[in-house]
Amino acid sequence: MTSNFTIPKFRLPGFVAALGQKLPQWPHAVTLTLGLNAALKMGLLPEGDLAALDDKLFRVRVHDTGGEASFTYRGGLFRPVFRPQREPDLAFAANLSAYLQLLARQEDPDTLFFSRELEITGDTELGLIVKNMLDAVEWPQLRLPLRGH
Numbered sequence: 001m002t003s004n005f006t007i008p009k010f011r012l013p014g015f016v017a018a019l020g021q022k023l024p025q026w027p028h029a030v031t032l033t034l035g036l037n038a039a040l041k042m043g044l045l046p047e048g049d050l051a052a053l054d055d056k057l058f059r060v061r062v063h064d065t066g067g068e069a070s071f072t073y074r075g076g077l078f079r080p081v082f083r084p085q086r087e088p089d090l091a092f093a094a095n096l097s098a099y100l101q102l103l104a105r106q107e108d109p110d111t112l113f114f115s116r117e118l119e120i121t122g123d124t125e126l127g128l129i130v131k132n133m134l135d136a137v138e139w140p141q142l143r144l145p146l147r148g149h
Contacts, residue, residue: 007106009117010097012064020066028069029080032060036071036078039137046136050076052129057081059088064095090122090130102134109134 039045053073061068070081070088098117101107109131112118120127 007097007100007104009101011095017064017066023066025068026080026082028060028067029071029082032069033071033078033080040078044137046133049129049133052126056089056123056126057084057086059084059091061091061093062096062099063093088122090126091120093119093121 036045040050050073055072055074057070057072059068059070070084072079072081094112094117098107098112102109102112102118109118109120113120
């Protein structure tokens with residue numbers, strides 16, 4: 001049985017972002033880098049392009065949650081950056097629904113960018129490298145056990 005579930009375009013209420021901006025942001029960076037390092041260990045990220053990420057500063061901002069995560073890639077690992085001392089080399093900003101659609105491969109970054117749902121700023125060449133890396137990821141198929149069989 002396959003699911004035809006699609007993630008709708010949505011925007012969380014404004015008070016969520018207002019509250020989220022007042023909360024500590026470090027858990028976002030830690031969680032994101034743990035996920036990226038897990039994907040790295042599982043061999044999901046194309047290793048050939050990782051050298052281009054070395055010592056670059058990245059920022060991911062989620063407009064409607066008020067969340068933000070900064071991180072870098074150094075010494076073969078993604079590492080959180082809690083107090084960036086400079087502007088990021090590459091920054092992404094979108095609402096939560098756009099990120100979920102990207103992860104589910106329901107939408108591609110180009111479509112979201114040109115429809116102004118995903119903002120990408122910084123080094124254009126680095127942005128293309130990251131986009132191509134994400135496009136090359138082969139997400140494992142998760143199978144849920146069927147009950148009663």
